[in-house]
Amino acid sequence: MFAALHEKHEHKKVLPDLEGAEHGVVMRFAPNPSGPLHIGHARAAALNDAYVKQYGGRYILRIEDTDPKRVDPDAYEMVKEDIEWLRLGITETVTQSDRLPLYYDLCKQLIERGGAYICTCENEHFKALKDAKKACPCRDQPVETALSLWEKMLDGGFAEGEASVRVKTDLLHPDPAMRDFPIFRILDAPPHPKVEARIYPLMNFSVVADDHLLGVTHVIRGKDHIANTRRQRYIYDHFGWKVPVYRHYGRMGIEGVVLSTSQMRLGINEGKYTGWDDIRLGTLRALARRGISPDAVKNAMVAIGIGDVDISFSWDNLYAENKKLVDPVANRYFFVPEPVTAVVEGAPRRMAHAMLHPGDPSKGNRELPFEGTVVLPKSEIVPDAAMVRLKDLFNVKIAWAGSSPSFSYGGDSLADARTAKAHIIQWLPARQTLPCTLLTMDGKMQGVCEPAVAKEQGKVVQFERIGFVRIDTVSESGVLAYFTHT
RNA sequence: GCUGCUAUAGUGUAGACCGGCCAAUCAUGCGAGCCUCUCACGCUCGCGACAGGGGUUCGAAUCCCCUUAGCAGCACCA
Structure with a gap:
């Protein structure tokens, strides 16, 4: 190590x-x-x-x-x-x-x-001389x-643009940018916010x-x-x-x-x-x-x-x-985008214990009660999904009557879920949700998150299976979060 | 146009000054797998580059020249 x-x-x-x-x-x-x-x-x-x-x-x-x-x-x-x-x-x-x-x-x-030297040439005139590698008359001033x-400049004897200070360099320098460039100028406007000067x-x-x-x-x-x-x-x-x-x-x-x-x-x-x-x-x-x-x-x-x-x-x-x-410090939470309400028949009521951080058990758990009705991500409720695993809870079977799904308890066995290739998905108790808007670079995602997220204002957390997000504001209307990255 | 700088994988970067140890580093990305009650993290394997052309040399990513490409500056801005 x-x-x-x-x-x-x-x-x-x-x-x-x-x-x-x-x-x-x-x-x-x-x-x-x-x-x-x-x-x-x-x-x-x-x-x-x-x-x-x-x-x-x-x-x-x-x-x-x-x-x-x-x-x-x-x-x-x-x-x-x-x-x-x-x-x-x-x-x-x-x-x-x-x-x-x-x-x-x-x-x-x-x-x-x-x-x-102080150059009082007109700008255009100086530029022409400079381009021709010639000195302006002011250059020879004693x-x-x-x-x-x-x-005189400092005392206000010149108007804006009438005079500037130039450094003597090399008028023959191949790069015209080097030739006698200016180092002071007169400016009447706008006024400087911090100091009175021209x-x-x-x-x-x-x-x-x-x-x-x-x-x-x-x-x-x-x-x-x-x-x-x-x-x-x-x-x-x-x-x-x-x-x-x-x-x-x-x-x-x-x-x-x-x-x-x-x-x-x-x-x-x-x-x-x-x-x-x-x-x-x-x-x-x-x-x-x-x-x-x-x-x-x-x-x-x-x-x-x-x-x-x-x-x-x-x-x-x-x-x-x-x-x-x-990643090492962000707490994990469930966020259910586009929540779909699901009544799960035949399932035992119980408390789910989900870790705040899988890499750091000492951080403790989030307690999520199952009371019969949950919300699930709409994207997971599709006809070819016969079973899903609610993370940290149990399996749920999905039966389809035409286009409407019904949900029933599918046992606790994680192994069953694995064999059935069921997705392990995030969920929330229907009665314990907080509306959450997740703003991404190219749009927004509406959903619900765990109420405990409200305690994370200003922090970055991970919405499981979504990515890292920063909890920006928490108000009566819910949580506003920004997507950070996956 | 003039002056100058630069060119290594998709991206960033090391190697270049002092040629050989570079069939080219590391990270990221992508792909496959493992781990895992997250599509995260971690781990394993893989993918992928010396802009092009000449030259010098026993030997060039490294030195020289040309070409091409990009960039910066050519302000009384910073």
Whole structure:
């Protein structure tokens, strides 16, 4: 048994080593507060988290809210909740909108070093020059001029779009994206929900500033940032700062759920979705509602790893991870879909003892009294079924008079049921049922479940022969449950 | 178009840097069976891949080239 445990440990997926991480790491998860976190975010969050746990160090949550157009005031709280749900090992949190003065100061320093200039060219004009590998007139401005223009910018001397700060890079760089990219812009509207400002750093600048200021040593992010990494290197070089180690993982295609924040928001506003946790959405709160455990999400993401190849996310693999966690602890209950009432003739009244968990007898039993009338799943009452076995109770013979079945006691012998190839089915005493609606990804199932299910609100249980479900709400009208997986 | 990255079974992943121990790992999936008063769990067996083509080499999944395919970026978004 010890060997078995050891074996299992050996097979535990380990992430590839990170260069220069031997003495600990400082990593960060840097979401944009535009909505709740979804599975895509979970990959970055989990990968960084796993590395910080592996090597030890600090894990910074950095809220990147430097674009007021992409800030949803409610998202700050949602992101925080989602991260708590994921149980990330966050050691500190910073919000970029709190740090504007820091960026302004660093920008001034960059200008003083001759690494940046204030560009007042019209956008189209600059683009044309850039594409032709030519410098714009502003590029040659003396440092003093640049500094005073920067002051003017900060003092409101320019209207939106009239000026921006650009980094001096290499105008001959074969990739036009590298050539003198902008690092600050002016924005009058919309107002930022957290701070009064109109000069905003662009991501490439604030990221470098913060990564340096916070001592970030390793960055794991999607490969959509590869070009940004190259751009950011110019800023590091201007300052003479040490560059972190980067890893870029590939694109992850996720099917079956909606991930686009704007699409989700639109759908919610139109009433198409019930909210951010609508199970058709790919948000973490939707997964939570469906009964997916945060550890399953993290494990699945670590198993996917940091490969730079594009992959397609597998729900099967996530469900498998979740099942490993949930199966050992989920209580078992009967749920009878499309219940059919059956009076069983000639059967003795008795109490059925069904285990709450077959793998853990210490959890005890559910007591289900048989009083003559039961409900059975409609799908099991078919003409070619001459006998069924009510699980933990007894056998029932089915006789057909035309299209109407009648039920009679078929003995207690399990062996008889086996010989007759009778299905062992779930059932409920007719007088002890709780209406239950089971919501699945593609519809709903109506049925009845054991009244004791009401005590499991918020938990994942297994409806025998159906699958794992999360008991969402319990009200006077019954139970609402979400299907997790088989 | 330009710049760059990548290509292992249905899916994910190991092996690739330092060619031979790889007739290719593990997980998941699927199939068969065992176990079982759940169609779950567990166990056993099986299925299934080095994108294609050249080259280097005694020897290539691993190195080089080409082709094909996919992806990312080329924003005053992150």
